[in-house]
Amino acid sequence: MTAGAEIDWADHALTTLQEAGHRRGGARTAVVEALAAHDCAVTALDLDDELARRRPRVARASVYRALEQLEQLGLVRRIEVGRGVAGYERVDPTGHHHHHAICRDCGRMVPFEDRSLERAIGKLCEDLDFEVAEHDVVLRGRCQHCSL
Template sequence: MSWAEHAFTALQDAGLRRGGARRAVVDFLERQDCCRSAQEIHDGIVAAGGAVGVASVYRTLDTLAELRLVQRVDVGDGIARFEIAGGGDHHHHHLVCDDCGRVEPFTDGPLEQALERAAGRLGYAMQHEVVLRGTCGDCAA
């Protein structure tokens, strides 16, 4: 089952319809490789020919977050970003450029292993998010 199918089932189970803005936001998020702000989601849907209001995008994101289908990502710039919740194929961390604000996903197996070892050594069940800040290659050039 794809994430979108799972999301639509969860919305239905919550007594919510899956049309309009909800369908547009879920479909958009499933195609993303990293977090997006509500404005970026709105702009992406409109650019693809969809018709949805930015307020509807915010309401949909709040609903999806309440259902734990998306997670809010804080990269330290005061802009709420959202991405598909859960681990597996979607688990990644974020690199943030302090100059242009670009956010890029990254994965690192040895980093994951080190975090798991540290959590285990300290007796923690771990949920984590790593945000690395710096200057991207374009801005450094």
């Protein structure tokens, strides 16, 4: 992976937050930095774990609050990674994105992308009486490792 992508995203996120009228606080900045370091979805509690070591400590509530605000601004997207557990991952400002195949056995997430899938979704959204803002595709089954 290139070193630039995450830095750019963190920068972009902090700028967007500021433009949206948010002040610059330590906890939220820490959440942005932590998200920037991940390529794929992380749960809020994982982030909380990571940030618990920081001084001053980042509170769990701040993690959730930051994630909610980031989601509202379209900077991160939220996906369900398991029974009632949400994962969050950064949104590339170019609109480029991937989806996930999740293993039922080990919980591993395999990201994938597919142009014709995106095309099909784009087209069907036009025909729908619904103002679609985002879409999510989740495949569930057994990963290569677990099917042996």
